[in-house]
Amino acid sequence: MPQIRKKKLPEAEIPTxxxxxxxxxxxxxxxxxxxxxxxxxxxLTLPEYVPPEEQIQAEVSKERLATLLINENGxxxxxxxxxxxxxxxxxxKPRIQSKIDLPSNKKLIVSVKTDSKTNYNLYIQALDxxxxxxxxxxxxxxxxxxxxxxxxxNEEQLADxxxxxxxxxxxxxxEVVK
Amino acid sequence: MKFEKKRAQTKQxxxxxxxxxxxxxxxxxxxxxxxxxxxxxxxxxxxxxxRAIEKIENKRVVSYVWVGRDGRIQIDDNIxxxxxxxxxxxxxxxxxxxxxxxxxxxxxxxxxLVTDIQQELRKAYCLRINYSSIKKI
Numbered sequence: 624m625p626q627i628r629k630k631k632l633p634e635a636e637i638p639t640x641x642x643x644x645x646x647x648x649x650x651x652x653x654x655x656x657x658x659x660x661x662x663x664x665x666x667l668t669l670p671e672y673v674p675p676e677e678q679i680q681a682e683v684s685k686e687r688l689a690t691l692l693i694n695e696n697g698x699x700x701x702x703x704x705x706x707x708x709x710x711x712x713x714x715x716k717p718r719i720q721s722k723i724d725l726p727s728n729k730k731l732i733v734s735v736k737t738d739s740k741t742n743y744n745l746y747i748q749a750l751d752x753x754x755x756x757x758x759x760x761x762x763x764x765x766x767x768x769x770x771x772x773x774x775x776x777n778e779e780q781l782a783d784x785x786x787x788x789x790x791x792x793x794x795x796x797x798e799v800v801k
Numbered sequence: 802m803k804f805e806k807k808r809a810q811t812k813q814x815x816x817x818x819x820x821x822x823x824x825x826x827x828x829x830x831x832x833x834x835x836x837x838x839x840x841x842x843x844x845x846x847x848x849x850x851x852r853a854i855e856k857i858e859n860k861r862v863v864s865y866v867w868v869g870r871d872g873r874i875q876i877d878d879n880i881x882x883x884x885x886x887x888x889x890x891x892x893x894x895x896x897x898x899x900x901x902x903x904x905x906x907x908x909x910x911x912x913x914l915v916t917d918i919q920q921e922l923r924k925a926y927c928l929r930i931n932y933s934s935i936k937k938i
Contacts, residue, residue: 739913
C-alpha cells in the first residue's frame, strides 16, 4: 500500500512589517484626542438647603467667628475693620493658630458674604487668601509636629492635621430683598 | 597612497521586530488614560487666578457648569436659565451620587448670579463644588 504523504504546505505568514504603522496611526489618534489638563480650582462644600421658614438662627460666639464682607466697590470688611486683599491672610493666620488646641466646636469659622454686584474675581481672590491662610497654618503645624511637609505625611498624621485645623468656610445665606 | 575608510564588518541594522510591541504599549497607555472631550463650550469665559488651588483627581465624577461673560449659563451642551439648573443637576446627582460640580465662571461675573446658581445647586443637593481657577504664578 502506497503511503499517503501529507502534502507539504508552503509556509503561510502574515506580513507584520506594517503592523507598526497601523499601531502608530492609532497611537496618533489617541495622542491628539487626549486632554491631559486636570481641572484645578478652589473646592468648597455647600451647606444643605433649608427653606427660609425652617431656618434656625444659631448663635455663634464672636470669638470663633471671622466675618468677611465684600461689597460692590471692592471694599473688604473683616470683623468690622476695613482691610486690603493681602491683609486677609495675615489677619486670619494668628486666629487660626490660636485655636489649634481647642476642641472642634471652638474652631474658627470664616463667614464670607458678598453683595450681589460684587465682582466674582474678587470673591475668588478673597477665598484664595482664606484657603492659603489655612494651608500655611497646616504646613507649619505639620513641620513642627511631624517634621515633614503636609504632602509627605502619612494618613494618620494627615487626619490629625485635618482634625486640628479644619477648614470651615461658611457662605452666608443670601438675604431676601425687601 | 589610497586612504580607505575602515568599516565594521557586522551588519548595521536596528532590529525592528519589537517595534509594534513598544508602540502598542504606548497606545494602550493613552487609550486607558483618555477621557474624550465631551462638551462643546458655547460661552466665552476667562477663569480667575488663584494660588491655593487643588486638583480634582477623578475626572469622571466632575460635572461642569459654565457661565460666560455675557451671563449665559451652559450645562452639558445646552444654554439654560437659572431656574432649570436645579432639575438638571438633580437628575445628574441621582445618576452619580458622588458628583462634584465644577463652576467655570467668567472672572468678571457678578456675585448675584453665582449665588443664584449656588442656591439652585443646594436645592439639588449637589453640595460639593469647585470654583475652577487657574494657578497664579
